[in-house]
Amino acid sequence: MKAPFFRRKFFKISAIVIVILGALAVAAYDFILGHSSNRQIAENVHLVQFRNLFDQIGANSIVIEADDRLALIDTQLPLQARRLKNLLQADFGKSVAYAVNTHWHPDHSGGNASFTDGAVIIAHKNVSAVLSRPHLGIALTGPGSRHEFKAVPAEALPTESYGGRRALDQSAVNIELVHYPNAHTDGDTVLFINDGAVVAMGDIVWPGGFPFIDTHSGGSYQGVLAAIDDVISRIGADALIVPGHGDPINKQALMQYRAMVENTTAAIRSQMSAGLSLEEIQSAGLADDKTFSWQGGFVTEPEWIRMVYESSLPQS
Numbered sequence: 001m002k003a004p005f006f007r008r009k010f011f012k013i014s015a016i017v018i019v020i021l022g023a024l025a026v027a028a029y030d031f032i033l034g035h036s037s038n039r040q041i042a043e044n045v046h047l048v049q050f051r052n053l054f055d056q057i058g059a060n061s062i063v064i065e066a067d068d069r070l071a072l073i074d075t076q077l078p079l080q081a082r083r084l085k086n087l088l089q090a091d092f093g094k095s096v097a098y099a100v101n102t103h104w105h106p107d108h109s110g111g112n113a114s115f116t117d118g119a120v121i122i123a124h125k126n127v128s129a130v131l132s133r134p135h136l137g138i139a140l141t142g143p144g145s146r147h148e149f150k151a152v153p154a155e156a157l158p159t160e161s162y163g164g165r166r167a168l169d170q171s172a173v174n175i176e177l178v179h180y181p182n183a184h185t186d187g188d189t190v191l192f193i194n195d196g197a198v199v200a201m202g203d204i205v206w207p208g209g210f211p212f213i214d215t216h217s218g219g220s221y222q223g224v225l226a227a228i229d230d231v232i233s234r235i236g237a238d239a240l241i242v243p244g245h246g247d248p249i250n251k252q253a254l255m256q257y258r259a260m261v262e263n264t265t266a267a268i269r270s271q272m273s274a275g276l277s278l279e280e281i282q283s284a285g286l287a288d289d290k291t292f293s294w295q296g297g298f299v300t301e302p303e304w305i306r307m308v309y310e311s312s313l314p315q316s
């Protein structure tokens with residue numbers, strides 16, 4: 001009989017089409033998510049990086065192996081958090097006991113909900129406060145733009161807040177959390193791992209470019225300088241400094257970075273003192289720095305001038 005034969009064939013073809021579409025959807029999903037890498041950067045410390053579909057590095061996550069548990073620094077965007085969780089399971093086979101958000105930006109705290117089933121999620125108290133209400137911030141699509149962020153659901157909030165300093169209870173590795181006020185945001189945590197052998201600085205430093213200051217979230221260049229100075233005073237010459245994005249740098253590179261921030265902010269401040277407007281300073285531009293190239297960084301020169309300018313205004 002013809003009809004059942006065609007129906008069978010139709011169902012068979014439909015099944016094949018569904019399988020192909022499913023495979024394409026998975027491939028497209030993977031393509032959008034980009035790819036991840038996991039490498040050891042110090043004893044018991046790994047760096048997990050995600051690259052997006054344009055091959056730009058997303059936020060860093062740092063994984064610290066201590067005994068039979070993991071501590072995780074930064075939980076990625078929600079879309080990447082599941083992939084991060086799978087990677088941790090596959091590569092370490094241990095559960096996350098602690099997850100720390102270096103600050104509230106979604107690429108550092110957006111994956112919290114994926115870890116609340118077993119981990120204590122820790123952040124500075126200003127992070128919990130800002131995430132729990134609608135708030136302004138700098139949009140990830142452009143550092144100059146204001147963006148209104150919604151309050152995150154309760155299950156994506158840090159489960160523990162601290163102020164000042166806090167030590168993590170990990171017997172094999174010592175981890176100290178230190179809050180640096182008004183730097184990249186008003187809730188930045190820097191983590192000193194094994195007495196500062198590795199330092200996770202979050203987005204306070206952006207190697208290869210100007211700092212990115214969220215002036216809508218209480219960030220300021222003065223706070224960035226103060227944080228870098230304090231970190232420099234606390235670490236040895238062979239310390240590894242891990243930024244929130246990109247590859248680790250050494251202490252000497254951090255000191256060069258600090259000099260660039262100092263020099264460019266001093267130049268902008270002196271033009272402000274001479275009575276130039278923001279637009280005039282932006283169009284005059286900064287003199288080339290022979291020791292530091294900021295070309296190609298995430299923050300453009302006019303944006304950096306604006307961030308310094310806004311940081312210098314009296315806070316209302």
Ligand SMILES: [Zn+2]
Nearest residue numbers: 103105184203
């Ligand atoms: Zn950030």
